[in-house]
Amino acid sequence: xxxxxxxxxxxxxxxxxxxxxxxxxxxxxxxxxxxxxxxxxxxxxxxxxxxxxxxxxxxxxxxxxxxxxxxxxxxxxxxxxxxxxxxxxxxxxxxxxxxxxxxxxxxxxxxxxxxxxxxxxxxxxxxxxxxxxxxxxxxxxxxxxxxxxxxxxxxxxxxxxxxxxxxxxxxxxxxxxxxxxxxxxxxxxxxxxxxxxxxxxxxxxxxxxxxxxxxxxxxxxxxxxxxxxxxxxxxxxxxxxxxxxxxxxxxxxxxxxxxxxxxxxxxxxxxxxxxxxxxxxxxxxxxxxxxxxxxxxxxxxxxxxxxxxxxxxxxxxxxxxxxxxxxxxxxxxxxxxxxxxxxxxxxxxxxxxxxxxxxxxxxxxxxxxxxxxxxxxxxxxxxxxxxxxxxxxxxxxxxxxxxxxxxxxxxxxxxxxxxxxxxxxxxxxxxxxxxxxxxxxxxxxxxxxxxxxxxxxxxxxxxxxxxxxxxxxxxxxxxxxxxxxxxxxxxxxxxxxxxxxxxxxxxxxxxxxxxxxxxxxxxxxxxxxxxxxxxxxxxxxxxxxxxxxxxxxxxxxxxxxxxxxxxxxxxxxxxxxxxxxxxxxxxxxxxxxxxxxxxxxxxxxxxxxxxxxxxxxxxxxxxxxxxxxxxxxxxxxxxxxxxxxxxxxxxxxxxxxxxxxxxxxxxxxxxxxxxxxxxxxxxxxxxxxxxxxxxxxxxxxxxxxxxxxxxxxxxxxxxxxxxxxxxxxxxxxxxxxxxxxxxxxxxxxxxxxxxxxxxxxxxxxxxxxxxxxxxxxxxxxxxxxxxxxxxxxxxxxxxxxxx
Numbered sequence: 001x002x003x004x005x006x007x008x009x010x011x012x013x014x015x016x017x018x019x020x021x022x023x024x025x026x027x028x029x030x031x032x033x034x035x036x037x038x039x040x041x042x043x044x045x046x047x048x049x050x051x052x053x054x055x056x057x058x059x060x061x062x063x064x065x066x067x068x069x070x071x072x073x074x075x076x077x078x079x080x081x082x083x084x085x086x087x088x089x090x091x092x093x094x095x096x097x098x099x100x101x102x103x104x105x106x107x108x109x110x111x112x113x114x115x116x117x118x119x120x121x122x123x124x125x126x127x128x129x130x131x132x133x134x135x136x137x138x139x140x141x142x143x144x145x146x147x148x149x150x151x152x153x154x155x156x157x158x159x160x161x162x163x164x165x166x167x168x169x170x171x172x173x174x175x176x177x178x179x180x181x182x183x184x185x186x187x188x189x190x191x192x193x194x195x196x197x198x199x200x201x202x203x204x205x206x207x208x209x210x211x212x213x214x215x216x217x218x219x220x221x222x223x224x225x226x227x228x229x230x231x232x233x234x235x236x237x238x239x240x241x242x243x244x245x246x247x248x249x250x251x252x253x254x255x256x257x258x259x260x261x262x263x264x265x266x267x268x269x270x271x272x273x274x275x276x277x278x279x280x281x282x283x284x285x286x287x288x289x290x291x292x293x294x295x296x297x298x299x300x301x302x303x304x305x306x307x308x309x310x311x312x313x314x315x316x317x318x319x320x321x322x323x324x325x326x327x328x329x330x331x332x333x334x335x336x337x338x339x340x341x342x343x344x345x346x347x348x349x350x351x352x353x354x355x356x357x358x359x360x361x362x363x364x365x366x367x368x369x370x371x372x373x374x375x376x377x378x379x380x381x382x383x384x385x386x387x388x389x390x391x392x393x394x395x396x397x398x399x400x401x402x403x404x405x406x407x408x409x410x411x412x413x414x415x416x417x418x419x420x421x422x423x424x425x426x427x428x429x430x431x432x433x434x435x436x437x438x439x440x441x442x443x444x445x446x447x448x449x450x451x452x453x454x455x456x457x458x459x460x461x462x463x464x465x466x467x468x469x470x471x472x473x474x475x476x477x478x479x480x481x482x483x484x485x486x487x488x489x490x491x492x493x494x495x496x497x498x499x500x501x502x503x504x505x506x507x508x509x510x511x512x513x514x515x516x517x518x519x520x521x522x523x524x525x526x527x528x529x530x531x532x533x534x535x536x537x538x539x540x541x542x543x544x545x546x547x548x549x550x551x552x553x554x555x556x557x558x559x560x561x562x563x564x565x566x567x568x569x570x571x572x573x574x575x576x577x578x579x580x581x582x583x584x585x586x587x588x589x590x591x592x593x594x595x596x597x598x599x600x601x602x603x604x605x606x607x608x609x610x611x612x613x614x615x616x617x618x619x620x621x622x623x624x625x626x627x628x629x630x631x632x633x634x635x636x637x638x639x640x641x642x643x644x645x646x647x648x649x650x651x652x653x654x655x656x657x658x659x660x661x662x663x664x665x666x667x668x669x670x671x672x673x674x675x676x677x678x679x680x681x682x683x684x685x686x687x688x689x690x691x692x693x694x695x696x697x698x699x700x701x702x703x704x705x706x707x708x709x710x711x712x713x714x715x716x717x718x719x720x721x722x723x724x725x726x727x728x729x730x731x732x733x734x735x736x737x738x739x740x741x742x743x744x745x746x747x748x749x750x751x752x753x754x755x756x757x758x759x760x761x762x763x764x765x766x767x768x769x770x771x772x773x774x775x776x777x778x779x780x781x782x783x784x785x786x787x788x789x790x791x792x793x794x795x796x797x798x799x800x801x802x803x
Contacts, residue, residue, distance in 0.1 A: 002049035005101040019045045019185040020125030025338050038308045039334045043189030044105045050098050051183045058092035082166040089161035103149050119147045119191040122155040127183045145274045145281040159186045170408045195273040197328030198296045199224030204309040205319035209502035210344035215239045215309040219296035222271030230401045230425025233441045235296050238262035239306035240574045243643040257643035261570040312338050343432040354477040355460035361468040367442035369465030370428045374474045375415030375437045375457045379449040398449045402427040415457035417445045439465030462499030479787045485794035490778035498571035504783040511579035513780020514757035517586045520568035529627030531598025532557040538598040546597050565634035573644040587652040589614050615653025620662040632670030650682040657696045686710035691743045698750035706756040712736050731760040744774045753777045769796035
């Protein structure tokens, strides 16, 4: 006689046919991973045999089959079919032996927890869900805060009925599962008091880019349904998994590293808590100002969850989608669910599809980019699931948020835009699975995107998705990475912003040849460094208020700069670790610095900022020295605390050897000592004096990187920003090429490396060939030109070698 109820510790992944993917996974976690420190709440599961016995004992199968056939024949609507089949379950009773077994296990679970009337979560686990190619995310119901025999049996009956919600029927039709072949197991699990704590979702792979070495954690106050449903914008944390292993194995300073590479504060406007009285078991309430301003998780908790993600992924041998909760009474973290990730892990890594906007337009809304493609269509604004029948095929679906009821129209949309939700919300998960680009968590899309408006939705510009007015031209390029030839020359990439770093992780680059610090400052920090050191000198009331708003939550405004810059650099470094990542110190001109928030209080107007107070000259000068100290603190943190020792620091626009000495001395004062902890310091070779005195500069630096834009400007005396002189600005000019040739020769004679990070090799293949012939060590390209330039470098190497 088949068993009808099993404890979680009695089941594992081999029992999916008996208890479904969700419950099998919980059993597997308890059986295999509890001993490795992964905490999972106790519970039990009913079996598929119990479900089939329930149907047989109540004699409802013929009526179920009849209703399904009528739906497929077009004689009944989806809504009518779902309601009729659910009513069959709700009007039925559990056989006495099964009911007693469920109640007996519930009482034993209460004794284990030391509580007589234990609150439990009652979850549905279909035998066709949570499989590697079908996530069935949220298709069946979960009932929270269930206590007592009567409530428990009612929730169990409703779980059975939820196998035939409209969305579940529709989803099985899409996936090709036979409705009557699928059975349902009920999971009864001790409730974690996350209603007074926190909860969220975690993936062991970056869900947007497929980058496999990052764990992504979403977190919100209260019960986790708000994160899964996408009704709030949660906190987001990224952890670089390989450095977790290094930290665990290391002794001394390395043992204290914390490889968190992103911390984004979500608005978290609401939370779900248990209801006090009434029919509903939960209710949604507004969060306090303090909760909205605070990160849900402390760093130690983020790292604990990330380690659990690695442990679970290693056990299953594949990327995983997990749910976690923190008990607000005990402070304990728990893993409450784990299932295979079903989108990025199934993609092959050999083909690379690039999407390029060919023009720009007015940005109407921005949010988290889901996917990496571009879509166009007219906006179809639908605020309620009751109105989804009004959706037009091929339109851009615009709504506040989605839940499983929306799946039937999501798959018919060209793109999706939501007001609420983060990268792990229902809208994001289903959009990835369906291959439909989405921009989620815009905050205002339903207000600014008018019904019928033609728009272009772009997820091809990093992790920020944009909705543009109008139909913009774009192109798609397909490349097979397996066809790229090997090169002797190191081929690196220039990365402008952290948002773009993960977009290009599949490129087989030898590292980052240029990460521009000023891009991180302007895009993420937005405030002049000196305005954070001396906020009292910012006299403009609007700018002072902006600074207070941006630095809210930081005891010292300077920490805002250091933390944000360090995390931005870390995110750029992660995809290329352990290859070198060359980070150039800030190289704003005075007019660019003045445009930062608070910048006008610290910058003087210059006639020619391109040749003025920029680069190395700023770092030791009293007018910027304190701001430079913040740059050094951020670099020290990302190398020694976050753990990216592969970062090389590069000094730009260094006019004389004496200036190099001053900069290196100030860096050392701020804890960045060349040679200590493996620190290498490079210099931009971009001023004629750098070439003329290359031998002397080479004694002070570990390598050179040619900046062909400024070198061309200064050799030819041509303003690189002048439209009138554009025809004269050419790095292929023989004078410029002579300088570059001399720089390469002198660097090699001095025994140091030399590369190039300017635009030239990306724009001109013949220029790349010249560099190869001169024996340059590395060429750093813009990512979108990498794929077309590598074959040309390989061909140039063949010609240079005479083969």
